[in-house]
Amino acid sequence: MIILLNSDTPHYLQIYNHIKSEITTDHLRVNDKLPSIRKLAEFLGISTTPVELAYQLLVSEGFVDSRPRAGYFVQNIPEPYARLEFQQENRQALAPVYPSRDRHVYPYDFHMSKIDRAAFPIKTWRKLYSETLFDEQFELDYGNPQGEAGLRQEIAQYLHQFRGVQCSPEQIVIAGDQSFLIFILSSLLQQDFKELAIENPGYFLIPSLFRRMGYSILPIPLHQEGINVEHLYESGARLVVTTPSHQFPTGTTMSRERRWALLEWADKKNGYIIEDDYDGEFRYYGEPLPSLQGLTPNPNVIYLGGFSQVLAPAISIHYMVLPQNLLEDYHRLRIQLMLEQSASRMQQITLQRFIERGFLAKHVRKMRQLYKEKHDRLLFSIEKYLNKTVTVIGRDAGFHLLVKVNDSRSSEELVALAKDKGVRVANGAFYWSQPLEPPTTIMIGFAGIPLDLIEEGIKALANAWYSSS
Amino acid sequence: MIILLNSDTPHYLQIYNHIKSEITTDHLRVNDKLPSIRKLAEFLGISTTPVELAYQLLVSEGFVDSRPRAGYFVQNIPEPYARLEFQQENRQALAPVYPSRDRHVYPYDFHMSKIDRAAFPIKTWRKLYSETLFDEQFELDYGNPQGEAGLRQEIAQYLHQFRGVQCSPEQIVIAGDQSFLIFILSSLLQQDFKELAIENPGYFLIPSLFRRMGYSILPIPLHQEGINVEHLYESGARLVVTTPSHQFPTGTTMSRERRWALLEWADKKNGYIIEDDYDGEFRYYGEPLPSLQGLTPNPNVIYLGGFSQVLAPAISIHYMVLPQNLLEDYHRLRIQLMLEQSASRMQQITLQRFIERGFLAKHVRKMRQLYKEKHDRLLFSIEKYLNKTVTVIGRDAGFHLLVKVNDSRSSEELVALAKDKGVRVANGAFYWSQPLEPPTTIMIGFAGIPLDLIEEGIKALANAWYSSS
Numbered sequence: 001m002i003i004l005l006n007s008d009t010p011h012y013l014q015i016y017n018h019i020k021s022e023i024t025t026d027h028l029r030v031n032d033k034l035p036s037i038r039k040l041a042e043f044l045g046i047s048t049t050p051v052e053l054a055y056q057l058l059v060s061e062g063f064v065d066s067r068p069r070a071g072y073f074v075q076n077i078p079e080p081y082a083r084l085e086f087q088q089e090n091r092q093a094l095a096p097v098y099p100s101r102d103r104h105v106y107p108y109d110f111h112m113s114k115i116d117r118a119a120f121p122i123k124t125w126r127k128l129y130s131e132t133l134f135d136e137q138f139e140l141d142y143g144n145p146q147g148e149a150g151l152r153q154e155i156a157q158y159l160h161q162f163r164g165v166q167c168s169p170e171q172i173v174i175a176g177d178q179s180f181l182i183f184i185l186s187s188l189l190q191q192d193f194k195e196l197a198i199e200n201p202g203y204f205l206i207p208s209l210f211r212r213m214g215y216s217i218l219p220i221p222l223h224q225e226g227i228n229v230e231h232l233y234e235s236g237a238r239l240v241v242t243t244p245s246h247q248f249p250t251g252t253t254m255s256r257e258r259r260w261a262l263l264e265w266a267d268k269k270n271g272y273i274i275e276d277d278y279d280g281e282f283r284y285y286g287e288p289l290p291s292l293q294g295l296t297p298n299p300n301v302i303y304l305g306g307f308s309q310v311l312a313p314a315i316s317i318h319y320m321v322l323p324q325n326l327l328e329d330y331h332r333l334r335i336q337l338m339l340e341q342s343a344s345r346m347q348q349i350t351l352q353r354f355i356e357r358g359f360l361a362k363h364v365r366k367m368r369q370l371y372k373e374k375h376d377r378l379l380f381s382i383e384k385y386l387n388k389t390v391t392v393i394g395r396d397a398g399f400h401l402l403v404k405v406n407d408s409r410s411s412e413e414l415v416a417l418a419k420d421k422g423v424r425v426a427n428g429a430f431y432w433s434q435p436l437e438p439p440t441t442i443m444i445g446f447a448g449i450p451l452d453l454i455e456e457g458i459k460a461l462a463n464a465w466y467s468s469s
Numbered sequence: 470m471i472i473l474l475n476s477d478t479p480h481y482l483q484i485y486n487h488i489k490s491e492i493t494t495d496h497l498r499v500n501d502k503l504p505s506i507r508k509l510a511e512f513l514g515i516s517t518t519p520v521e522l523a524y525q526l527l528v529s530e531g532f533v534d535s536r537p538r539a540g541y542f543v544q545n546i547p548e549p550y551a552r553l554e555f556q557q558e559n560r561q562a563l564a565p566v567y568p569s570r571d572r573h574v575y576p577y578d579f580h581m582s583k584i585d586r587a588a589f590p591i592k593t594w595r596k597l598y599s600e601t602l603f604d605e606q607f608e609l610d611y612g613n614p615q616g617e618a619g620l621r622q623e624i625a626q627y628l629h630q631f632r633g634v635q636c637s638p639e640q641i642v643i644a645g646d647q648s649f650l651i652f653i654l655s656s657l658l659q660q661d662f663k664e665l666a667i668e669n670p671g672y673f674l675i676p677s678l679f680r681r682m683g684y685s686i687l688p689i690p691l692h693q694e695g696i697n698v699e700h701l702y703e704s705g706a707r708l709v710v711t712t713p714s715h716q717f718p719t720g721t722t723m724s725r726e727r728r729w730a731l732l733e734w735a736d737k738k739n740g741y742i743i744e745d746d747y748d749g750e751f752r753y754y755g756e757p758l759p760s761l762q763g764l765t766p767n768p769n770v771i772y773l774g775g776f777s778q779v780l781a782p783a784i785s786i787h788y789m790v791l792p793q794n795l796l797e798d799y800h801r802l803r804i805q806l807m808l809e810q811s812a813s814r815m816q817q818i819t820l821q822r823f824i825e826r827g828f829l830a831k832h833v834r835k836m837r838q839l840y841k842e843k844h845d846r847l848l849f850s851i852e853k854y855l856n857k858t859v860t861v862i863g864r865d866a867g868f869h870l871l872v873k874v875n876d877s878r879s880s881e882e883l884v885a886l887a888k889d890k891g892v893r894v895a896n897g898a899f900y901w902s903q904p905l906e907p908p909t910t911i912m913i914g915f916a917g918i919p920l921d922l923i924e925e926g927i928k929a930l931a932n933a934w935y936s937s938s
Contacts, residue, residue: 013800053797114610126602133595140781141583141917176645176785177811183652187681205807212656212806312609314814316645328522331482337681338674342646344816345783448610 012050015040016057023063023074034064034072107422108457112400114448115312119370121363128353132346143341145334147174147319148348154355155319162364163280164290165303167321173330176343178306178318182206184339185302185320186213188329189239189272197237199227201431201438203248206241206276219433222247226254229261238271244292245280249402249431249443251394259292266300272323274302279309281364284372285396293321302326307351309399309447310364317343317351371399374446374454381458382444389466390442399447402428405440407465414442414465421464423457481519484509485526492532492543503533503541576891577926581869583917584781588839590832597822601815612810614803616643616788617817623824624788631833632749633759634772636790642799645812647775647787651675653808654771654789655682657798658708658741666706668696670900670907672717675710675745688902691716695723698730707740713761714749718871718900718912720863728761735769741792743771748778750833753841754865762790771795776820778868778916779833786812786820840868843915843923850927851913858935859911868916871897874909876934883911883934890933892926 022028034040037055041048055072058064065073132138146152152169159165175181186209196210200219207217218235221228227242242262244254254262266273275292283289293303306318322330333339341348354360378401382392390403405414411429418425428441449457491497503509506524510517524541527533534542601607615621621638628634644650655678665679669688676686687704690697696711711731713723723731735742744761752758762772775787791799802808810817823829847870851861859872874883880898887894897910918926 012797049793057797057801111610117609120609122602126599129598130595133591140586140589140783141580142777142782175811176813177649177809179806179808180645180649180652180811183649208806308611313611313809314609316810316813324518328481328526332526337648337677339648340646340782341785342644342649342811344645344785344813347813347816 012053015054106424112445151352164294197240241274385462400445481522484523575893581914620821633763651678666709707738710743748867854931869914
């Protein structure tokens with residue numbers, strides 16, 4: 001067991017992650033003995049504290065067993081260790097620990113949430129930032145806690161144009177990250193709602209925060225055309241989070257009938273739909289799908305968006321669109337908590353100018369073309385090298401393809417094999433919750449990887465999975 | 470009653486704020502009848518909804534009484550409407566609504582949290598931002614959720630040099646705003662703590678968020694030398710938030726003896742001290758006071774700081790320093806909630822370069838000199854124009870003076886009189902909690918106002934308060 005410590009991440013986490021990945025990739029097997037805390041610390045040239053922390057974490061999660069006077073031994077991999085366990089009986093249960101960000105450098109990086117850096121308009125952005133800074137009207141004091149009024153106006157117009165969202169600037173709340181918006185939203189709804197229904201499979205960021213705020217999470221299985229509305233009725237929930245434009249991770253698009261059924265559900269239940277439109281601008285084939293929010297004049301829809309995918313995560317600007325009937329409560333909460341702006345005013349005003357002068361619309365069109373080419377190249381390469389062994393589940397939109405692998409090996413194992421050959425793909429099984437059994441699925445992102453490397457990368461992936469068999 | 474609506478703030482809030490301030494400044498008196506909802510809406514040329522919302526809010530807070538078939542009538546001003554009511558018996562009580570930000574333009578603006586814009590090194594900042602953007606090493610993808618490693622390193626060094634804080638970069642957590650840090654911190658401590666002790670009087674941002682997260686708030690009266698540690702023992706609390714370097718709002722400095730007593734309390738109770746060091750760099754007289762955090766090698770202190778005062782609020786970068794023994798829980802929570810960076814990476818790296826190359830140290834020295842001059846000019850002016858009528862309570866540090874006014878009029882009334890003459894000062898009484906009776910106190914900030922306007926401004930203030938008497 002060789003661990004190379006870097007200074008970027010706490011040592012205990014590096015040790016913990018390393019051992020865990022050794023276990024999940026079968027390099028360490030059941031009943032293998034770990035080195036003693038003292039020995040490993042000596043070997044790494046660090047104090048025993050981080051090693052002890054790492055071992056404790058592994059024990060508490062069931063990866064490792066501590067046997068008195070004998071030492072630490074590898075256990076069976078706890079199932080399902082990498083998924084949230086939505087136990088209704090045990091709401092206080094400690095959520096499992098997710099793997100930390102992988103800092104390994106991959107020649108073929110099919111990461112899901114990277115962007116194409118080369119396409120970012122650095123010069124324009126620099127110019128607009130500079131203008132902002134030197135503008136005598138621009139203030140360096142605390143800004144509007146809800147977000148700069150001018151930026152909210154631009155976002156309202158942009159959303160109308162690109163996503164069919166109907167809202168006024170007053171309805172938009174801006175923050176530096178999505179979690180903070182979710183904190184505000186979950187606080188806002190806390191008096192009237194106790195449960196949040198989610199799509200199963202789905203992304204865990206929003207439910208994790210709602211759960212922390214005391215909500216119960218109700219996973220609702222997906223139908224072919226989106227969330228199963230009948231199940232939603234049965235669940236008793238009045239609040240649901242959904243990704244109608246491009247379901248995460250399956251890539252399904254919600255049909256028109258189902259959209260209307262969902263809106264009707266919210267209306268009947270006097271509840272809300274939280275529409276997470278994380279990649280709504282990026283549909284490459286078929287007719288464009290406007291947001292659910294814009295379908296009815298005053299719907300019970302809370303719309304979530306941001307500029308991470310459309311521009312760059314580094315900008316740190318996210319927003320939500322609240323329905324009119326939540327605005328009073330929002331302002332009450334904002335004032336009560338003495339909230340201040342959470343996204344840099346310099347960045348906000350720069351972004352405002354960027355939208356105002358048409359650069360964002362232009363950028364979206366350009367990126368849509370570029371990502372379409374990458375999407376096509378990826379599909380082509382999968383067909384060429386992995387045709388008989390995988391099935392592409394979702395396509396035609398977004399920044400990744402989900403593939404189902406016809407294999408007796410686990411998703412974890414396939415990810416690890418790919419890593420060995422310098423290919424980063426992600427474990428799709430991660431997003432399934434109980435009671436569903438996660439299929440062997442792999443997420444292949446295409447936004448960040450250069451166009452020219454896609455085919456090579458998929459060839460390397462095929463090689464990693466099938467060369468020795 | 471004339472209300473001019475602007476488009477920057479929701480209409481109902483403008484109406485609400487206007488009527489409330491008319492009541493608190495005695496322009497509307499008990500039993501005065503408000504215009505009907507329909508009439509006011511017609512007069513303003515808007516729909517009835519915002520007017521109705523505003524009236525509802527006023528009724529719910531006790532400013533206005535709704536009498537069936539008769540209309541809406543002004544009530545006695547609810548006491549203490551502008552202070553948090555920390556009722557232990559009624560933890561679910563709705564907190565009162567605080568006044569929204571005042572957008573009035575004042576010739577003499579003694580605002581507490583404005584900075585001197587002219588002194589901000591725009592050119593340097595622009596240059597470093599530009600360097601960051603064009604640096605090929607700089608990534609536009611998601612950054613470290615804890616904050617950029619390089620910036621954390623610079624902050625650790627800076628804090629050591631300027632505040633005597635002892636920490637490694639691993640202990641620092643960076644966010645785009647303070648409330649989000651407080652959300653993380655209160656989540657982190659939720660399992661072990663149910664109560665938060667606070668200084669009375671004190672700033673409400675931190676307790677408001679803790680209360681929202683389910684904590685009970687225990688206000689502890691101040692002793693002359695800082696928080697009363699005996700009361701703290703009696704309260705049963707094991708967690709306290711304090712401002713030892715420069716108590717907010719009184720300006721008291723915690724004595725050495727009391728610092729050690731407080732550290733001993735935390736150690737005995739196995740609890741934590743949250744040290745809010747919002748203006749620790751700015752002490753103009755007396756010996757420099759290092760942070761509480763640095764006093765003992767591994768203290769139970771959580772240190773809070775940021776760059777709003779030291780540089781500019783618009784930058785939106787705040788941080789906390791966690792003790793080693795909270796790091797494991799922090800990483801667990803961070804991973805569980807799938808937190809991402811909340812402060813723009815561009816701003817973070819720009820700030821990192823700014824500190825690295827010594828610009829921050831230089832800026833702090835320059836601002837300390839400039840603010841000292843302003844502080845002195847303010848003291849001088851108060852002595853000259855308000856000598857016999859006010860007592861300066863806190864001085865020699867920070868960005869404001871708190872003055873006690875020997876007057877039978879209320880703080881609200883004095884603030885309103887000042888406003889009429891174009892002078893912005895703030896109500897100090899706002900920061901006192903029950904059971905203490907708030908004294909008639911006024912906060913006079915000096916950081917934002919130009920040096921040359923201070924004397925004139927205080928003269929105008931004296932005039933506003935005493936010219937007609």
